[in-house]
Amino acid sequence: MVITALRLRKAVTNLTQEQFIEGYRKAQLIDVRESKDFDAGHILGARNIPYSQFRQRFKEVRPDKPVYLYDQNGGKSARAALFLKKKDYVHLFHLQGGFRQWTGKVKSK
Numbered sequence: 001m002v003i004t005a006l007r008l009r010k011a012v013t014n015l016t017q018e019q020f021i022e023g024y025r026k027a028q029l030i031d032v033r034e035s036k037d038f039d040a041g042h043i044l045g046a047r048n049i050p051y052s053q054f055r056q057r058f059k060e061v062r063p064d065k066p067v068y069l070y071d072q073n074g075g076k077s078a079r080a081a082l083f084l085k086k087k088d089y090v091h092l093f094h095l096q097g098g099f100r101q102w103t104g105k106v107k108s109k
Contacts, residue, residue, distance in 0.1 A: 012069075012081035012092040020068065020095050021104055027066035027091075032080050033099065037072065041108040043099070051076040054083065063089050070095035070102075 015023075024045070031038050031046040038048040049057050051071065061067055067089060069077040074097055081092045095102070 011085035012078060012094045014096045015068075015093050016096055017102060017104065020070075020093070023066065023093065024068040027068045027093070028061055029068045030061060030070075030077075030080075031099070032069060032071045032077050039109045041099075041106045043070065043102060044105040044107045046070075051080060054080050058084060058087060061089070063087075066091035066093065068093045068095070070099055072098050072100055074098040 024043070029043060029046045031042050031048050032051040032054060033042075033048070034050045034052065035048060038046075038050075042048070047060075049060060061084065067081075067084060069080055069092070071077040071080075074094065077094045077098065081094050084092055
């Protein structure tokens with residue numbers, strides 16, 4: 001568990017909501033929650049790549065642009081960031097606390 005935390009700290013930058021808001025419009029915003037959760041409400045401008053499909057669909061994420069990831073609580077987006085780091089993605093950011101603590105703009109279907 002400690003090793004995972006150290007790897008995570010090197011792979012991804014944890015951002016508060018304010019820091020996340022400052023940069024996500026100039027980046028790729030990826031919601032790794034399942035489709036039903038995404039449809040119920042997501043951060044405005046986010047694209048949905050569910051964590052369960054992430055290993056098959058990660059090539060939809062461009063390696064040359066910053067990647068902002070989030071999920072419900074922060075765990076799966078952190079694991080998705082570790083996976084991308086192994087695939088040589090560099091600029092990885094993740095929303096601390098996840099969507100459940102988000103108070104910014106939300107879109108739902």
